[in-house]
Amino acid sequence: MSEKAREVKEMFGAIARRYDFLNHFLSGNIDRRWRAACVREVSKRAAISGPVILDVGCGTGDLSLAFSALGPVVGVDFCHPMLRIGLDKIARSSRPNRISVLEGDALALPFPDGSFDVVVSAFVLRNLADARKGLVEMRRVMRVGGILGVLDFSMPRTPVIGPLYRFYFAKILPRLGALISGVEGPYKYLPESVQTFPGPEALKAVIAEAGFESVEHRLLSGGIAVLLLARA
Numbered sequence: 001m002s003e004k005a006r007e008v009k010e011m012f013g014a015i016a017r018r019y020d021f022l023n024h025f026l027s028g029n030i031d032r033r034w035r036a037a038c039v040r041e042v043s044k045r046a047a048i049s050g051p052v053i054l055d056v057g058c059g060t061g062d063l064s065l066a067f068s069a070l071g072p073v074v075g076v077d078f079c080h081p082m083l084r085i086g087l088d089k090i091a092r093s094s095r096p097n098r099i100s101v102l103e104g105d106a107l108a109l110p111f112p113d114g115s116f117d118v119v120v121s122a123f124v125l126r127n128l129a130d131a132r133k134g135l136v137e138m139r140r141v142m143r144v145g146g147i148l149g150v151l152d153f154s155m156p157r158t159p160v161i162g163p164l165y166r167f168y169f170a171k172i173l174p175r176l177g178a179l180i181s182g183v184e185g186p187y188k189y190l191p192e193s194v195q196t197f198p199g200p201e202a203l204k205a206v207i208a209e210a211g212f213e214s215v216e217h218r219l220l221s222g223g224i225a226v227l228l229l230a231r232a
């Protein structure tokens with residue numbers, strides 16, 4: 001495992017208990033709408049009903065739970081504490097039998113080629129030691145014609161929202177995150193990792209290079225987040 005992977009795994013382990021609360025609090029609950037948009041756009045494109053879905057970097061399971069309305073979901077993540085919290089939430093949900101989770105690495109997915117109709121991933125790509133390799137792995141485990149849906153943060157470029165959001169993201173969010181989680185590193189890392197990550201156009205090129213077709217994107221909430229969609 002690379003140094004970055006070890007750090008990322010440790011970081012999510014340290015904030016796992018507070019992760020859900022902070023996610024919803026720091027985003028003003030908009031993160032729920034982004035996941036819902038991902039389900040909606042993927043389901044519009046999915047060729048079959050009841051597709052078999054993989055959620056890469058499922059963490060505490062929010063995207064898996066959202067997608068379980070569409071078909072059976074397998075969530076994979078390498079951070080045990082995040083998965084533990086996810087398992088409790090799944091057990092308490094209305095569809096506990098539609099979701100299974102597995103401890104595993106996004107860069108070496110523990111599934112044979114062509115296992116899934118849909119692969120989704122939220123706020124993970126940026127954290128991978130090699131995002132391109134992660135996408136190649138996602139493509140490998142998908143059936144031809146399957147749909148990819150990737151959500152991540154982006155940087156809004158609009159004149160008013162852009163500067164205001166950048167100030168919130170770089171100055172306020174790290175302090176609030178550190179205060180509430182009791183750990184300083186992760187919420188300092190978050191804006192840094194978003195600012196150094198490629199924008200939507202460059203990401204689309206990497207997705208196409210990884211073997212996907214019909215790559216498109218939707219900006220969400222004025223460009224605070226981006227949803228990337230593609231066909232295997």
Ligand SMILES: C[S@@+](CC[C@H](N)C(=O)[O-])C[C@H]1O[C@@H](n2cnc3c(N)ncnc32)[C@H](O)[C@@H]1O
Pocket residue numbers: 005008009012056057058059060061062063076077078079082104105106107121122123124127128129
């Ligand atoms: C920001 S969280 C997102 C969790 C979830 N997808 C969500 O929407 O809330 C990122 C997750 O990716 C996982 N992750 C990062 N790198 C990974 C890797 N190489 N293999 C598996 N999981 C990874 C982390 O453990 C963490 O749970």
